[in-house]
Amino acid sequence: MAAQHGTAWAAGTVEPMAAVAYDEATALVVVDVQNDFAHPDGSLSVAGAEAVLPAVNEEIAAARAAGAPVVYTQDWHPPRTPHFVTDGGPWPVHCVAGTWGAAFHEELVVAGPSVHKGTGGEDGYSGFSMRDTTTDDEHSTGLHELLADRDVSRVVIVGLALDYCVRETALDAVRLGYADVVVPRATTAAVEVEPGDGARAEAAMAAAGVTLV
Numbered sequence: 001m002a003a004q005h006g007t008a009w010a011a012g013t014v015e016p017m018a019a020v021a022y023d024e025a026t027a028l029v030v031v032d033v034q035n036d037f038a039h040p041d042g043s044l045s046v047a048g049a050e051a052v053l054p055a056v057n058e059e060i061a062a063a064r065a066a067g068a069p070v071v072y073t074q075d076w077h078p079p080r081t082p083h084f085v086t087d088g089g090p091w092p093v094h095c096v097a098g099t100w101g102a103a104f105h106e107e108l109v110v111a112g113p114s115v116h117k118g119t120g121g122e123d124g125y126s127g128f129s130m131r132d133t134t135t136d137d138e139h140s141t142g143l144h145e146l147l148a149d150r151d152v153s154r155v156v157i158v159g160l161a162l163d164y165c166v167r168e169t170a171l172d173a174v175r176l177g178y179a180d181v182v183v184p185r186a187t188t189a190a191v192e193v194e195p196g197d198g199a200r201a202e203a204a205m206a207a208a209g210v211t212l213v
Contacts, residue, residue, distance in 0.1 A: 018063075019182075024150075027071060028063040028068060034095055034101065034160075035103055035104075035105055036094040043093060043101055046161045046189050049161075052186065053105065055186040075165075076118060076119050077095050078096070079093075082133040115142055128169060157169050159187070160189060162202070163193075171204070171208055
């Protein structure tokens with residue numbers, strides 16, 4: 001279980017303004033709100049990431065108030081991996097296990113377990129699965145099994161980045177058979193390596209049956 005920090009919503013305070021309704025069968029999956037993505041000093045900082053944190057925390061508050069499971073994902077890479085440009089990959093070194101960059105942003109409310117991905121040098125875009133960059137084999141991060149243990153049938157996905165890890169987590173959730181997969185637009189931001197990547201990610205998710213609100 002991840003340590004809790006930030007300002008948690010508690011019963012008796014102002015009702016959080018969440019984008020969707022929660023219940024015990026609806027899990028909130030908070031994707032990669034880590035310093036290297038969410039903080040301006042991060043090595044792969046996403047423009048606008050800090051601006052979406054209040055909306056992410058509102059979803060967390062609403063989920064907790066309804067008794068819904070809240071689960072987090074974190075990139076958790078080794079220092080050397082084919083995922084990084086230093087070893088022939090596409091990305092700057094980021095979210096190395098145990099470093100400041102891999103830690104959650106200090107303003108994120110953390111109130112649930114965290115699933116680590118990319119731990120063995122895999123491409124860990126989806127919160128549900130990891131792909132070996134050498135063999136293309138995929139294996140589970142454990143997130144699907146964790147949600148199955150809670151009888152979750154519906155998932156809400158928030159976090160970073162819209163055009164990579166949020167998109168792939170949402171598409172995997174559809175493939176895994178969740179009855180409803182929802183991405184609130186106000187809770188995510190895009191890397192935009194190429195102009196229009198965010199819009200293309202939204203179109204791909206919508207075509208697959210993801211609900212964008």
